[in-house]
Amino acid sequence: MLRVCVLVCALVFCNGNDASKFEDLEKRINRLEKEHRTCLVKETEKRASNPASPAVAFSAYLSSDVHPVAYNEAIIYNAVKLNEGDAYNAHVGRFKAPIAGIYHFVASVQSYSSDYIDFELVRDGSYLCRGRGSRTYESTGTCASTVHLNVGSDVWVRHYSTNGNFIKGSGYSSFTGHLVHAD
Incomplete structure (x- = not known):
């Protein structure tokens, strides 16, 4: 459509008197x-095959209830649905960054008794955010954080309160994360 508009304007501008200007304009349009x-093709190929941005993502959940849960105990999400980049260790419940970059994590924990359950998302020993499954039976708390990680940084979820020590499993509590942008 733009091409037609440009050609019509060129005809009007040239008044049909100078065909060479019109032909030059048409050649320039074709070249552009x-x-x-x-x-467009180069940009599409670049996005599709960018080796600097490997896929790093995981999704895990608790397959069964956890009780008791001690203060500062890591919550080990043992059932892995996705582990692209092999960065999540289901035996210890930790994600270890294989490359530096911006990552996004979400953790959820569901309480299973009349107690609440407090938890926090942790990076290298320091908490990023906290969540709480309230005292209501089977209430789910969620914590999400976007953070820069260096190679080898650890991220995990832990119980951080002395209150509440039942966590509902069966897929109700989960931990996920993915690389947003590599350095």
């Missing part, structure tokens, strides 16, 4: 359209 298509 070809360059534009080439740029």
Whole structure:
């Protein structure tokens, strides 16, 4: 459509008197359209095959209830649904960054008794955010954080209160994370 508008304007501007200007304009338009298509193809190929941005993502959940849960005890999400990049260790419940970059994590914990359950998302020993499954029976708390990690940084979820020590499993409590952007 843009091409037609430009050609019509060129005809009006040239008043049909100078066909060479019109032909030059048409050649320039053809060249620009070809360059534009080439740029689009290169950008698409770049996005599709960028080795600097490998896929790093995981999703895990508790397959069964956890009781008792001690103060500062790691919550080990043992059932892994996805572990692209092999960065999540289901035996210890920790994610270890294979490359530096911006990551996003979400942790959820569901209480299973009349007690609440407090938990926190932790990076290298320091908490990023906290969540709470309230005293209501089977209430779910959620904590999400976007953070920069260096290679080898650990992220995990832990119980951080002396109150509440029942966590509902069967998929109701989960831990997920993924690389948003590599350095």
